[in-house]
Amino acid sequence: MTTAPLPELPGMPTARPAGHPFDPPEELAGVRPLARIPLADRTPGWLVTGFAAARAVTSDPRFSTRSELQRLVLPRFGMPDRMPPAPPGMFLQADPPEHTRYRRLLTGRFTVRRMRLLTERVERTVADHLDAMERAGGPADLVTAYAQPVPALVICEILGVPAEDHARFNGAARTFNDPAATAEETDRAWQELYAYLRDLVAAKRSAPTDDILSELTDSDLTEEELVNVATLLLAAGLDTTANMIALGTFALLLHPDQLAVMRDEPAAVDKGVEELMRYLSIPHTGQRAALEDVELEGHTIKEGDTVAVSLAAANRDPERFPDPDRLDLRRDAPGHLSFGHGVHQCLGQQLARVEMRAAFPALLRRLPDLRLAVPPEEVPLRSEADIYGVEALPVTWGPEGGGR
Amino acid sequence: MRIGADRDRCIGAGMCVLTAADLFDQDEEEGLVRVLDGAPAADRERDALRAARLCPSGALAVTDGA
Ligand code: HEM
Ligand code: SF4
Numbered sequence: 001m002t003t004a005p006l007p008e009l010p011g012m013p014t015a016r017p018a019g020h021p022f023d024p025p026e027e028l029a030g031v032r033p034l035a036r037i038p039l040a041d042r043t044p045g046w047l048v049t050g051f052a053a054a055r056a057v058t059s060d061p062r063f064s065t066r067s068e069l070q071r072l073v074l075p076r077f078g079m080p081d082r083m084p085p086a087p088p089g090m091f092l093q094a095d096p097p098e099h100t101r102y103r104r105l106l107t108g109r110f111t112v113r114r115m116r117l118l119t120e121r122v123e124r125t126v127a128d129h130l131d132a133m134e135r136a137g138g139p140a141d142l143v144t145a146y147a148q149p150v151p152a153l154v155i156c157e158i159l160g161v162p163a164e165d166h167a168r169f170n171g172a173a174r175t176f177n178d179p180a181a182t183a184e185e186t187d188r189a190w191q192e193l194y195a196y197l198r199d200l201v202a203a204k205r206s207a208p209t210d211d212i213l214s215e216l217t218d219s220d221l222t223e224e225e226l227v228n229v230a231t232l233l234l235a236a237g238l239d240t241t242a243n244m245i246a247l248g249t250f251a252l253l254l255h256p257d258q259l260a261v262m263r264d265e266p267a268a269v270d271k272g273v274e275e276l277m278r279y280l281s282i283p284h285t286g287q288r289a290a291l292e293d294v295e296l297e298g299h300t301i302k303e304g305d306t307v308a309v310s311l312a313a314a315n316r317d318p319e320r321f322p323d324p325d326r327l328d329l330r331r332d333a334p335g336h337l338s339f340g341h342g343v344h345q346c347l348g349q350q351l352a353r354v355e356m357r358a359a360f361p362a363l364l365r366r367l368p369d370l371r372l373a374v375p376p377e378e379v380p381l382r383s384e385a386d387i388y389g390v391e392a393l394p395v396t397w398g399p400e401g402g403g404r
Numbered sequence: 405m406r407i408g409a410d411r412d413r414c415i416g417a418g419m420c421v422l423t424a425a426d427l428f429d430q431d432e433e434e435g436l437v438r439v440l441d442g443a444p445a446a447d448r449e450r451d452a453l454r455a456a457r458l459c460p461s462g463a464l465a466v467t468d469g470a
Contacts (some may be wrong), residue, residue: 002412059462107416107435112425114435201451334423345417346459353422 004233006054006299008036011169012285012308014383019383022251022280023325024312037308040072041081045306046296049313051320051337059342063288067093070289071306073177074097077235079183089221089228092236092344099343100230105219106347109158109212115350118158122358125153130366138396139373143246146363147393149239151326158351159233160204169194172234180384194232197227205304209262212241237348238284243382243389245359246350248276250379250393252325252364253372261329263364273356278336279327281312282388286340311337314386367397405449407456409437420459423430424451438462439451 013025033050048054057063067083086093091102108114129146131136136145152166175181175189188305201213201223208214212233216226252259262272264319286309294301300328314322315336363372372379380391407427409420416435419427427448431440444452449466456464 059460103415104434104436108431108433109432109435110416110418111416111432111435113430113432127429334454339417343406343415345415345419345460350418350422399456 006030006034006036009047010038012047016381016383019041019377021376021379022247022327024281024284024310024316028310028313029316033209033311037073039306040075043071045071045073045308046301048296048307049317051138051314051317054309054311054314054337055309055341056296057288058337058340060346061096061343062291062294062357063232064095064097064291065093065288065344069291069304070287073287073306073308075219080089087224087228088248089225090232091229092232096343098301102221102225103343103347104214104234105216105221106212106229109215110347110350112350115354118154118351119354120359121157122154122354123362125150126358126362129343130362134366135189138398139394141144141199142241142249142395142398143390145244146359146391147249148238148242150245150359151352152238154351154355155237155241158212160209160213161232161234165196190231193231196225197230197234200224201226201230231359233348234372236346237351239387239389241352241355243282243387244277244280244356245392247280247282247369247389248356248360249363249395250372250376250390251276251280251393252360253370255375258327258329259364262360263368266361268329269354269357269361271332272333273353273360274336275327275329275331276356276360277338278315278321278331278333280388281315281336281338283338283340283386284312284388285310285386311340327361370395370397405444405446405452406428406469407442407444407452408467409439410463410465411436411453413461414459415461415463418458420455420464423455423458424448427452446454 009027009031013027013048015025017026029051029087031049035047037047039045039047048057068085070083072079072081089102091099127149131147133140156166172189172193175185204214204372205217213230252262261268288307290301290305292303315338318324319331339349373396379393382389382391412434416430419429420437421430427441427444428441430436431438452466456466
């Protein structure tokens with residue numbers, strides 16, 4: 001083993017550089033590709049910041065996502081240092097072969113082709129919300145008027161959740177992702193969601209409709225597994241896409257030349273969405289636990305060690321993405337890590353792509369003079385949340401004076 | 405160039421279809437990879453290699469030979 005000492009950070013950095021809300025914490029670039037950090041309980045952990053190393057860890061079966069093996073990277077109020085095993089059906093925290101069994105039940109429902117068939121319906125949902133925004137007039141909070149309701153409606157529809165219940169999910173999803181929420185609040189949100197989904201699954205069993213939950217009642221999943229799979233799909237699909245749409249719009253508004261590309265060049269939309277995903281890396285940090293000793297970048301990660309993987313830093317690795325801190329929608333560099341990598345790579349990514357490919361250009365074409373209604377430094381950021389984004393995005397449009 | 409796919413490893417992420425829809429598909433039932441063209445013309449090599457590199461589960465192999 002090389003004995004070259006690794007750099008060490010005093011803790012996992014979370015603060016974004018002042019005036020650069022889209023850049024990862026500055027400390028990360030200085031410790032590529034691998035560093036040591038103390039974990040939340042002050043025991044030593046590892047921090048991966050290089051692109052190649054991040055791919056290596058996330059695609060290596062010797063690293064596990066099981067929650068009972070992880071130590072918290074960042075302190076979370078009221079959360080124990082060691083977590084219990086995830087309940088059956090929460091397959092993001094399961095390793096193969098358990099993981100494979102659940103994932104296989106769902107992959108057929110989330111294929112590229114199936115998701116593209118939803119394009120028209122997504123576009124209609126997008127247009128409905130733009131109609132409502134135009135009717136109400138500016139200013140508006142883009143998060144509540146657009147970024148949140150569009151993905152919520154879409155995921156609820158394909159899962160089979162009735163429209164009148166959507167508000168409950170938005171509230172619950174926000175609570176899970178809110179670092180300021182107390183353990184009790186998070187617990188209560190989970191229990192509410194769980195109770196609701198249990199009733200819904202029972203309803204689908206007795207009267208199946210044309211949706212994923214109904215189809216899953218036909219599988220060999222137990223009641224508990226089914227409810228947990230449904231919970232995972234909702235929790236994973238709501239807040240992520242919403243934050244991408246809102247933070248992505250914020251980024252475009254501060255890069256008018258790139259905004260023009262997204263608005264005026266239909267051929268650039270697909271690549272532009274990938275570039276926004278790379279540049280923003282809203283799921284900024286992943287983590288894994290080593291199931292055995294593993295060599296990484298010339299160092300030995302010991303069995304049981306927790307490894308934090310900075311997807312945000314890896315997505316800005318200059319060895320993989322030239323001029324990485326530049327937002328360039330025409331960049332032809334697929335393979336960012338914002339949907340993860342390895343067997344847990346996002347199940348819903350094709351759905352998220354359909355939504356973002358519809359949401360960004362439609363918004364910018366309908367409201368070509370869309371602009372911030374507050375100075376950029378007053379936009380509240382979710383620096384502490386597991387999924388980065390904005391709390392609110394005050395925007396306006398139309399003739400001057402319609403704004404602030 | 406030959407393209408091979410290991411459906412036991414595939415996790416149905418769809419990166420291959422997204423990268424080269426003329427070479428790869430996902431079956432309707434399980435959403436797992438199906439190779440549409442296992443011996444494509446040389447001008448498809450770049451995209452075939454790209455798909456193999458992007459595949460998150462290492463299910464694709466692109467090898468030399470006819
Ligand atoms: C832009 C939006 C989204 C982003 C950035 C995103 C990001 C991610 C990431 C990074 C992972 C891997 C986590 C890890 O390896 O630890 C993941 C997994 C997952 N995502 Fe997404 N996601 C998005 C949208 C969605 C949507 C719309 C769904 C809807 C079904 C979804 C469902 C899932 C599920 C079920 C998993 C777990 C997969 C597994 O463990 O096999 N995601 N997502
Ligand atoms: S990219 Fe890999 S995992 Fe995804 S569908 Fe294709 S072969 Fe399967």
